[in-house]
Amino acid sequence: MHTTTRSGIRIRTATPDDGDTVVELASLVDLHLPTEAVPTALAPMRFALTATDDGPLSHQDNHFLIAEDNDGFPVGSIVCGPPNWIARPGRASGLVRRRLLRRISTVHILAVRPEHRRRGVARDLLQQAEETFRGAGYAALTLRHDRELTAFYRQLGYTSVNRLSLMLPPQELFTLNDRPWKHAFKVLSADASVITVQGLPTITGVLPT
Ligand SMILES: CC(C)(COP(=O)(O)OP(=O)(O)OC[C@H]1O[C@@H](n2cnc3c(N)ncnc32)[C@H](O)[C@@H]1OP(=O)(O)O)[C@@H](O)C(=O)NCCC(=O)NCCS
Structure with a gap:
């Protein structure tokens, strides 16, 4: 799939051959990890890139996009996939987890090379990913970001919060705080919405009651 933006x-x-490119671009993001821990943290992305699938996302539950300039040089990338918390023990039962995987995804990486910034590349990558997830019936996209990027994500239609909050059936309030990160989310489908619960903007309708 190719699209030329404004x-x-x-x-x-992305293809399996893009492993080095994706990892290099992902390394532009401050993961708040010691330098020596970064390759291990990014290794699952390489592995996910080897998956083949004809589903709506590029690689099974993950979606990888690369932005290239006129010469085919990669200038930015977005990597989306299941939120890490879905797999944490005690967070969601197996059945709920499988259903959540089809309804909620996270932007793990959004990165643009410094010399190509402020030209709308990140906006285009994010909007294109949103369109794919919307078309695939996802309820919401979430992400973690540094405080300095609050205005950036707000400008792109995201609600930025200290604590991510979701209402899951039957009536369970799931919240997640991941300091020093902030969380941001955007609702993508008409059957999901945002309500205030215990003072927190809370995503509801992700799974049917
Ligand atoms: C954050 C990042 C992805 C933005 O990429 P970009 O291609 O420069 O962003 P865009 O040009 O699409 O910006 C979209 C809008 O946000 C604004 N914006 C861009 N970077 C911003 C920033 N750091 N703070 C506030 N606003 C910002 C732009 O001015 C633009 O607004 P406009 O359309 O009114 O001009 C890029 O700076 C980057 O790769 N940073 C390092 C990695 C990183 O921190 N990624 C985020 C991880 S969660």
Whole structure:
């Protein structure tokens, strides 16, 4: 899949050969990890890139896009996949977890090379990913970000919060605080919405009651 954006940047889905590119671009994000821990933290992305699938996302539960300039040089990337908390013990039962995987996804990486910033590349990558997840019936996209990027994500239609909050059936309030990160989310489908619960903007309708 290829799309040329208004900025003349071409966006395509990544292939298994893009492992080094994706890892290099992902390394532009401050993961709040010691330098030596970064390759291990990014290794699952390489592995996820080897998955083949003809589903709506590029790689099974993960979606990888690369932005290239006119010469085919990769200038930015977005990596989306299941939120890490879904797999944490005690967070969700197996059945709920499987259903959540089809309804909620996280932007793990959004990165643009410094010399290509402020030209709308990140906006285009994010909007294109949102369109794919919307078309695939996802309820919401979430992500973690540094405090300095609150205005950036707000501008792109995200609600930025200190604590991520979701109402899961039957009536369970799931909240997540991950300091020093902030969380942000965008609702993508008409059957999901945001309500205030215990003072927190809370995503509801992710799973049917
Ligand atoms: C954050 C990042 C992805 C933005 O990429 P970009 O291509 O420069 O962003 P865009 O040009 O699409 O910006 C979209 C809008 O946000 C604004 N914006 C961009 N970076 C911003 C920032 N750091 N703070 C506030 N607003 C910002 C832009 O001005 C633009 O608004 P406009 O359309 O009114 O001009 C890029 O700076 C980056 O790769 N940073 C390092 C990695 C990182 O921190 N990623 C986020 C991880 S959660």
